[in-house]
Amino acid sequence: MIKFISIAVFAFLFIGSAWANEVVTNASLSTEEMLREADSLRTKKPKRFNTLINALKAREVELNLAQKDYFNYLKGYQLAFNGEYKKAESIWVELSESNSSLELRFRANLSLINIFAYTKRWNEGLKYLEQNISNLHLIKDQTISNLGISAASIFYNQIGQYDLGLSYAQKLDSLSLHGRDLCVAKHQIVESKYHLGQLDVDSEDIKLAIESCFISDEIVWLNLINIFIAKQLVDEQKFREVIDLLESNISDIKRLKYVPSLFQFYALLSQSYYGTGQFTEAQNFANKTIELSVGMENTESEIVAFEVLYKVAVKENNFEEALKYYIKFAEADKAFFDDLKTKYLAFQLAQHKAVEQKVQIELLNKQNKLLQASQRLAESETENNRLFMALLIMVISLLSLASIRAKQTQKRLKRLAQYDSLTQIFNRGHFTSAAQEAITACQKNQDTISCILFDLDNFKGINDKHGHGCGDWVLKHVASTCDDLKRKQDIFARIGGEEFCVVLSNCNAEMAMNIAEDYRKAIAALDSSPSGYEFPISASFGVTDSQQSDYSLEALTSNADSAMYLAKHTGRNRVCNYADVESAKDADGVMI
Known part of the structure; x- marks a missing residue:
């Protein structure tokens, strides 16, 4: 069974519903009031945020230098929300390297960390994360400081360093938090502990996370926690409970149109309906997952969807369709594994930390999955020899490629283990x-x-x-x-x-x-x-x-x-x- 690792989820950058045009009626507000209101509402009330940004555009020529920098930061947020990441990145890089206030440059770095996590440019994300961690003690605004700690926890979770992610989440949780900050901290604890194998659906961590996000009306974060509950239930093969949980909450995610959560809902529903023998529903949600995953590369939801479609096709004796979906499943699985290795290498280069054991474990797990898939196909009574041969050739090719890459990784790590880092002679x-x-x-x-x-x-x-x-x-x-x-x-x-x-x-x-x-x-x-x-x-x-x-x-x-x-x-x-x-x-x- 495939376990999920969450995709890049930085709610202070990518949360909201579709932008809507409204008539600007903000003549009574000062420019400074409009900037601060827009900043405070950007995740909770995106329509109002968009209205304020449009109104500020009309006043842009009147802004002083500090206000212009603040406005550009918020404008970058709007661009990123609309998917124009390159333009948003350009604005935030310029702010990060400018003479703006330390707090605004710190926030620009946070947004860049979000972008690089979302686009899987881990080395660049680590660069800006290290800058912010080194400046964290200089940030006097507690809210901005909390965002910095939260970003560290989220980024380390995304790069697979769950011990570090949990450490920063617990540091954030130890502060006197309320509202959204408390919700984010509790969510990150849930995510880290899930991947570390320290979570169950009745744990106190989950109860506290749900309570804090519900009180602060953070619907997206609340449903991200529901996703981890569903993942835990899938691991325990409690498929009926997964269906009840997600079907009762899916309307909120559809209303917000938050795609990263929606296609995870669909993938989990597809997997759970297959587990209960409801193959038509499983196939329907798998296809929805694939439709939504366009442009979102190397996601585990896509892997689950292709695996479900392949299994349903085998159940229906449609071996030609089974072969097509199995090849896509294997390609997605391999791409996801390659992405995992990229994360590990990025962290190793940034932190000078050996990761040979983790890479080997991941490699063995992936090889084991491929062998199990091959065995399941071999044991099934099929009359389609072409399907069997294609699968066999594909498995051999993937194993060979994995073996070559493992040897290359081992060679690099062997040198780190044998040589003195300063003098480059034996240690x-x-x-x-x-x-x-x-x-x-x-x-x-x-x-x-x-x-x-x-x-x-x-x-x-x-x-x-x-x-x-x-x-x-x-x-x-x-x-x-x-x-x-x-x-x-x-x-x-x-x-x-x-x-x-x-x-x-x-x-x-x-x-x-x-x-x-x-x-x-x-x-x-x-x-x-x-x-x-x-x-x-x-x-x-x-x-x-x-x-x-x-x-x-x-x-x-x-x-x-x-x-x-x-x-x-x-x-x-x-x-x-x-x-x-x-x-x-x-x-x-x-x-x-």
């Missing part, structure tokens, strides 16, 4: 596994393996005196210089703040000492002036090999570390062998 975790493999191989062949461990001298002083940015410059250039000098088979990694380690297969301590000396000279020759400061750069090196420390990574690194500290204590900027440590211990009776 400690990958170094440990790679070094252990090299040691095991050398032990098996009785080859000598060596370990070089070095630490930058006086690095804390560089950070303290010149700043961490300068310190990062040193780390990157030291890593790059040594990476260029190492042998192809050597394993080179950053294992601590300013500490690096090299494991060298088929190399004894004498050879490693020479290589370490080359590293030392190269580091000492680095010119620090491009960093903006001039200071010496040097490192102290410790060397050991398996003849001295056996075939143990722990012993190799520990003994090399002891040798490195001997180098530190005897003047820095030098290379010491672990044998030197043993000699010092024999001479002084003290372990360095």
Whole structure:
């Protein structure tokens, strides 16, 4: 059974009924009063909002600069409501980059976030969301601040980051809210918890959400909550209850002509009527869903509609129609899955957060759905061989494509897991596994393996005196210089703040000492002036090999570390062998 993920639903941008022309009778209102009234009524009374905007157009030449900016913001809202998103976006981008008040630029960003969520331009939406989150503490108007928190919750839910969506929704709910703000917060909690599997139809969250939206007369938000109740009931296969709930509320959605909710109503009704065996009604609502979904790409409602039509055609033994709808179902399902992956990648790039496990889970779920669909068709008694062959070829093709994309994603995420983000050489975790493999191989062949461990001298002083940015410059250039000098088979990694380690297969301590000396000279020759400061750069090196420390990574690194500290204590900027440590211990009776 397909679970729904809600489409972009930003009520303060896209809610209302069809615009209607009215005679302007607002001569008694001042320009400022008209602007504020239009702003306050834009979601509740769109007809009145449209009347006020038309009246303000007649006064546009009289507006001062601040009023003109305010009017342009509201005009962008009107354009977006009418589907002219490009024009609205242009107005809001100009406002966002202008010298308008911080609050108005903040609101313009909110509207841009809405547009980018609705048009699935997730990277751009995250950019403006991050701007608003960073400015949230500067917004003094509590209503606008609440809108910012609400937008964060809604956007994170749309991009599939439901933990973050729930966090912002609960933050909003913790404030002293009333009216529409409280309704939005409660709705977002319901949506987040539904997708996190923390919701049931009798939960207190749903009761509070319905109560707050009903009291504030937010009909659209109220029915969005009804949609999540219906989804939960569909998951529990309580189809008759879904039909009763949606049929009793569908007139409100039709009256408001709010398409995003209406076609979800139709899809859920189609699925539920099919579940009760009422195939004619199921087919009727599925066709209505598809008619409304034109121009709204990659929606789960469209997937459900095509799946219902395909199942009804199979029930009627109309295999030619079944094949047609199954192909559309599979195409829509694949497009929706691709959109999910785009969201995950956008969030990963913006937040530097690995999402390999989630992508793999989604991929396996989609593969499982395709295999189950193929199995259902294979088990049905059909006399149409052409349908069977077409489905088989399609399934194989989709699985192959999914496998290729999964490998590409795994390759990208593997690099993030193995390499140090600053120096672009191996990190400690990958170094440990790679070094252990090299040691095991050398032990098996009785080859000598060596370990070089070095630490930058006086690095804390560089950070303290010149700043961490300068310190990062040193780390990157030291890593790059040594990476260029190492042998192809050597394993080179950053294992601590300013500490690096090299494991060298088929190399004894004498050879490693020479290589370490080359590293030392190269580091000492680095010119620090491009960093903006001039200071010496040097490192102290410790060397050991398996003849001295056996075939143990722990012993190799520990003994090399002891040798490195001997180098530190005897003047820095030098290379010491672990044998030197043993000699010092024999001479002084003290372990360095």
